Amino acid sequence: MRSTHWIRIVLCGLVAGVAWHLLSAISLALLAPDLLAFAQEAGSHPRFGGEVFLAIDLMMGIWAVWLYSAISPRYGARPRTAGLVGIAWWLIKTLQSARWFGTGLIPPGVVFVPLATTLVAAVIASLVGAWMYGRSTQAKDCDRGWAANDG
Numbered sequence: 001m002r003s004t005h006w007i008r009i010v011l012c013g014l015v016a017g018v019a020w021h022l023l024s025a026i027s028l029a030l031l032a033p034d035l036l037a038f039a040q041e042a043g044s045h046p047r048f049g050g051e052v053f054l055a056i057d058l059m060m061g062i063w064a065v066w067l068y069s070a071i072s073p074r075y076g077a078r079p080r081t082a083g084l085v086g087i088a089w090w091l092i093k094t095l096q097s098a099r100w101f102g103t104g105l106i107p108p109g110v111v112f113v114p115l116a117t118t119l120v121a122a123v124i125a126s127l128v129g130a131w132m133y134g135r136s137t138q139a140k141d142c143d144r145g146w147a148a149n150d151g
Helices: 006-031 033-041 050-075 079-102 108-139 145-149
Strands: none
Touching: 006 033, 006 050, 006 108, 033 108, 050 079, 050 108, 079 108
């Protein structure tokens, strides 16, 4: 059984989290300005700075790289596996975010576009984190990485 490389998982997860944070912020700003405007106008609520969202995104990146490291022995250390991790990440994030629609606080038309557009961001961020994780394990001779398992 392979040992878990926690330092690599955390470091590569932080990179994946930053990639997610940037890509999702760009996609929301470009493709879902209605959601951002609606959230700002939706009444009095405490406003948190971007550091709260960044911290959550970093933790999600670490989770994604951990998931990749856990499933890659079974599914192979390759881009397809990282893509599956991205879809899982997006699904968890979407289910969590969709509850705001369920509360009636945000209308459905405002929330569905950003949920759909962030799928690409989650897959790309997972690919980045998994690639870095594969490269770091390859450098330590622990795993052959994507080069030997492409497909």
